Amino acid sequence: MAKESMIRRNNNSYDAVIVGAGANGLAAAVRLALEGFSTLVVERNSTVGGSARSEYLTLPGFLHDVCSAVHPLALASPFLESLGLQKYGLEFIQPELPVAHTIACGIAVAMHRSVAETAAALESDAISYRRLFEPLVTKLRSLTSEFLRPILHVPRDPWTWMRFSLAGLAPANYLAKRRFAGEPARALFAGLAAHGCVPLEAPGSAAFGLVLGMLGHGTGWPIPRGGTQAISNALAALLLSLGGKIETGIEVRRLEDLPQARVVLLDLTPHQFVQIAGERLPAHYRRRLQRFRYGPAVFKIDYALRDPIPWSSEICRRAGTVHLGGTLREVAAAERAVSDGRHPEQPFVLLVQPTVWDPTRAPSGCHVAWAYCHVPNGSSLDMTGRIEDQIERFAPGFRDCVLSRHMMQPADLEKHNPNLIGGSISGGANDIAQLIARPVLSLKPYRTAISGVYLCSSSTPPGPGVHGMCGLHAATTALQDVLLRHR
Numbered sequence: 001m002a003k004e005s006m007i008r009r010n011n012n013s014y015d016a017v018i019v020g021a022g023a024n025g026l027a028a029a030v031r032l033a034l035e036g037f038s039t040l041v042v043e044r045n046s047t048v049g050g051s052a053r054s055e056y057l058t059l060p061g062f063l064h065d066v067c068s069a070v071h072p073l074a075l076a077s078p079f080l081e082s083l084g085l086q087k088y089g090l091e092f093i094q095p096e097l098p099v100a101h102t103i104a105c106g107i108a109v110a111m112h113r114s115v116a117e118t119a120a121a122l123e124s125d126a127i128s129y130r131r132l133f134e135p136l137v138t139k140l141r142s143l144t145s146e147f148l149r150p151i152l153h154v155p156r157d158p159w160t161w162m163r164f165s166l167a168g169l170a171p172a173n174y175l176a177k178r179r180f181a182g183e184p185a186r187a188l189f190a191g192l193a194a195h196g197c198v199p200l201e202a203p204g205s206a207a208f209g210l211v212l213g214m215l216g217h218g219t220g221w222p223i224p225r226g227g228t229q230a231i232s233n234a235l236a237a238l239l240l241s242l243g244g245k246i247e248t249g250i251e252v253r254r255l256e257d258l259p260q261a262r263v264v265l266l267d268l269t270p271h272q273f274v275q276i277a278g279e280r281l282p283a284h285y286r287r288r289l290q291r292f293r294y295g296p297a298v299f300k301i302d303y304a305l306r307d308p309i310p311w312s313s314e315i316c317r318r319a320g321t322v323h324l325g326g327t328l329r330e331v332a333a334a335e336r337a338v339s340d341g342r343h344p345e346q347p348f349v350l351l352v353q354p355t356v357w358d359p360t361r362a363p364s365g366c367h368v369a370w371a372y373c374h375v376p377n378g379s380s381l382d383m384t385g386r387i388e389d390q391i392e393r394f395a396p397g398f399r400d401c402v403l404s405r406h407m408m409q410p411a412d413l414e415k416h417n418p419n420l421i422g423g424s425i426s427g428g429a430n431d432i433a434q435l436i437a438r439p440v441l442s443l444k445p446y447r448t449a450i451s452g453v454y455l456c457s458s459s460t461p462p463g464p465g466v467h468g469m470c471g472l473h474a475a476t477t478a479l480q481d482v483l484l485r486h487r
């Protein structure tokens with residue numbers, strides 16, 4: 001019998017059914033199970049994790065993070081921290097340097113865990129760098145709890161939140177030029193901000209640089225031992241220990257196919273919700289969801305390497321993540337091209353070298369590397385050559401180290417996980433309008449127009465990243481609306 005019909009004929013009923021076993025779906029299920037409610041998670045793939053999974057993509061023995069790889073947000077997440085996931089096998093490793101940014105062959109700038117040490121190498125910008133990041137790092141806990149929730153909220157520490165928001169509202173290139181005189185500091189900040197997948201001239205783009213810089217200093221940019229899958233496995237193991245159930249290999253096509261439940265939480269993006277809800281969605285709400293925009297995509301390559309990457313700058317060898325971007329101007333031009341629907345000749349490449357720190361992921365002496373660049377949504381251009389030219393620019397001889405490579409275009413990413421619409425990795429465009437109205441303008445954005453049905457994916461606040469906070473907030477809303485009311 002097909003698994004879809006098995007789930008339809010399943011006569012069990014649950015307090016909560018969650019569709020999608022991504023970090024947010026699992027976090028939502030854990031939150032509800034911790035309150036003693038019966039939960040079932042239904043996942044289309046054969047393994048849990050969604051965009052937090054690891055697989056042998058190239059050669060036997062070489063384990064790759066299929067999507068997410070570096071996890072400052074998981075470490076900063078107050079919800080994940082509260083769960084004690086280390087009891088379920090999760091261990092974070094801190095690379096010596098969170099990030100290195102390449103400026104030219106043999107020249108790179110480092111972000112150290114310490115603000116002072118980072119600033120010291122920025123010479124004339126040392127004081128400005130400390131002035132920018134020290135107050136943020138001092139207020140790390142307070143700020144983290146503010147930005148890991150809907151933007152429209154009453155802040156617990158209004159003064160700190162207002163100062164952060166005012167700085168974050170600026171375009172990243174404006175902030176970088178205004179605060180810093182030298183290229184190293186400007187380029188470093190540009191690389192951090194470019195994670196946001198928005199042009200660096202866009203209002204609000206500075207916020208990504210501030211958050212990632214603050215986390216780099218405050219929590220580090222760690223990698224999980226044994227790959228990102230360890231985060232998902234730990235969440236799943238905790239859920240099972242609480243009595244929750246997980247059914248994999250079941251693609252939900254219609255809400256009616258789900259077993260009876262008092263609440264349904266969807267770890268899906270708005271357009272997928274429109275598809276599976278069908279006529280049950282009122283026309284006005286459906287139109288609002290259909291207006292949701294997905295933003296740029298990525299072209300990703302995973303490498304099996306015979307040797308460590310032969311960086312020309314020693315700084316890059318000591319970093320977990322390396323930004324291959326050149327100057328502020330170069331990074332800004334690459335991100336501008338993508339947002340205009342073009343493919344940059346010299347893309348801004350994000351590269352992670354996990355096996356320098358976690359040798360469990362490759363055969364002895366060998367390595368894996370993870371790299372991607374931004375491309376327009378739905379792009380089908382092969383960016384392999386351009387990505388490798390950028391790596392070679394800063395690590396001459398890199399191609400000679402490659403034993404095997406595995407490429408994923410946007411369509412491949414979407415095949416792997418239907419939430420990655422057109423290859424978009426953020427659950428939706430990250431522009432300022434859509435960070436506020438995510439997925440629609442509402443004080444309770446997790447509620448939908450169908451009573452008892454909630455969205456809990458990264459298309460809801462606080463947005464992308466493996467932090468589980470979208471799941472936590474959606475589950476809390478469902479508890480308040482339904483489950484705790486009629487216990």
Ligand SMILES: Cc1cc2nc3c(=O)[nH]c(=O)nc-3n(C[C@H](O)[C@H](O)[C@H](O)COP(=O)(O)OP(=O)(O)OC[C@H]3O[C@@H](n4cnc5c(N)ncnc54)[C@H](O)[C@@H]3O)c2cc1C
Pocket residue numbers: 019020021022023024025042043044045048049050051052066067068069070071072073074250251252253267268272298300372416417418419420424425426427456457458459463464465466467470
């Ligand atoms: C290439 C890439 C790199 C990234 N790098 C990082 C990083 O380094 N650090 C970081 O913090 N974040 C990173 N991110 C972002 C982060 O991975 C995501 O924001 C986060 O994992 C989203 O979690 P989620 O639970 O909202 O959704 P997802 O992880 O997308 O989970 C959704 C789940 O729903 C399932 N599903 C979809 N449709 C159905 C259906 N009809 N029926 C049943 N199941 C269904 C999917 O199979 C999937 O398992 C990256 C993302 C990508 C794609």
